Amino acid sequence: MAQSLLRPGAGTGARAGRTSAVTALTAVVPAVWGTTYLVTSEFLPPGYPLVSGVVRALPAGLILLAVTRRLPRGRWLWRSLVLGTLNIGALFALLFVAAYRLPGGVAATLTAVQPLFVVGLAFALLGEKPTRWRLGWGLAGVAGVGLIVLRGRVAFDAVGVVAGVAAAGVMAGGIVLTKRWGRPEGVGPTALAGWQLTAGGLVLAPIALVAEGLPSGLDGRAVGGYAWLTVAGALLSYPVWFRGIGRLPVVAVSFLALLSPVVAAVLGWLFLGQSLTAWQGVGFVLALGAIAAAQLGPDAARDLLFRTRAAKAAATIEGE
Numbered sequence: 001m002a003q004s005l006l007r008p009g010a011g012t013g014a015r016a017g018r019t020s021a022v023t024a025l026t027a028v029v030p031a032v033w034g035t036t037y038l039v040t041s042e043f044l045p046p047g048y049p050l051v052s053g054v055v056r057a058l059p060a061g062l063i064l065l066a067v068t069r070r071l072p073r074g075r076w077l078w079r080s081l082v083l084g085t086l087n088i089g090a091l092f093a094l095l096f097v098a099a100y101r102l103p104g105g106v107a108a109t110l111t112a113v114q115p116l117f118v119v120g121l122a123f124a125l126l127g128e129k130p131t132r133w134r135l136g137w138g139l140a141g142v143a144g145v146g147l148i149v150l151r152g153r154v155a156f157d158a159v160g161v162v163a164g165v166a167a168a169g170v171m172a173g174g175i176v177l178t179k180r181w182g183r184p185e186g187v188g189p190t191a192l193a194g195w196q197l198t199a200g201g202l203v204l205a206p207i208a209l210v211a212e213g214l215p216s217g218l219d220g221r222a223v224g225g226y227a228w229l230t231v232a233g234a235l236l237s238y239p240v241w242f243r244g245i246g247r248l249p250v251v252a253v254s255f256l257a258l259l260s261p262v263v264a265a266v267l268g269w270l271f272l273g274q275s276l277t278a279w280q281g282v283g284f285v286l287a288l289g290a291i292a293a294a295q296l297g298p299d300a301a302r303d304l305l306f307r308t309r310a311a312k313a314a315a316t317i318e319g320e
Contacts, residue, residue, distance in 0.1 A: 029237045030260045032237055090166075114169075116138040117169055
């Protein structure tokens with residue numbers, strides 16, 4: 001009898017544990033992406049945002065194609081092109097343009113509106129109705145990121161602002177369409193990442209060559225920066241990211257992207273001598289709170305709060 005009563009809870013706990021593990025692993029990806037601002041400003045040659053996007057995407061995509069030995073077929077030829085353009089080609093180009101033309105804080109704050117775009121697109125394409133919980137925490141996340149990364153007088157370049165907002169839009173579209181279309185039967189997230197990185201890199205390459213050409217005289221710092229973006233920022237990250245999109249709620253995944261500007265701010269404090277103020281501390285709490293709340297949902301958040309209070313009350317009684 002006791003065993004039969006425990007089984008449902010045990011199963012629920014196991015599922016929750018697996019979900020938490022997938023969430024934690026997926027969260028590592030935007031944390032790694034948060035290094036892009038530091039690497040771009042301190043290691044890469046200035047004036048080559050499109051080339052930087054190609055170098056990050058195309059080699060990683062070709063390596064993954066060689067490893068998986070799977071190519072898209074049928075409708076997945078055009079789907080891979082669309083997803084590769086949104087998730088990789090257009091996104092990388094816009095992110096690097098924003099990073100080059102705006103202070104890192106401004107660029108990060110603009111791209112932080114991405115969860116709000118996902119809420120709208122999830123309703124239009126997936127039928128997931130927007131809730132006050134999601135919209136409220138989305139706004140809180142943007143406010144938190146703004147408090148973290150905006151300091152004093154900041155410069156607003158019109159092209160950079162448009163690029164930052166557009167980056168948030170195309171990333172949101174890529175996340176929602178990846179969730180909607182899923183993967184072909186028998187194809188894993190690593191192969192899917194290879195298709196999209198290759199497609200996005202190929203779309204971006206001719207534009208980069210015509211508009212910017214190739215940088216000359218790369219030093220060791222530049223080579224190291226490009227290697228980091230290729231290996232950590234694409235080759236290892238995107239298979240994990242697409243696996244997370246496939247297994248987690250799409251809006252919850254979108255909030256994980258808020259970790260990027262949080263990590264960028266921490267790296268600026270550690271390596272660039274940027275100070276952290278009390279208001280930035282408030283911003284950290286807001287941003288991390290928004291990420292956690294999006295993973296839990298209102299019911300689970302209330303349940304967690306109830307359990308926490310119950311545990312504290314039990315500890316108090318036991319202490320007495």
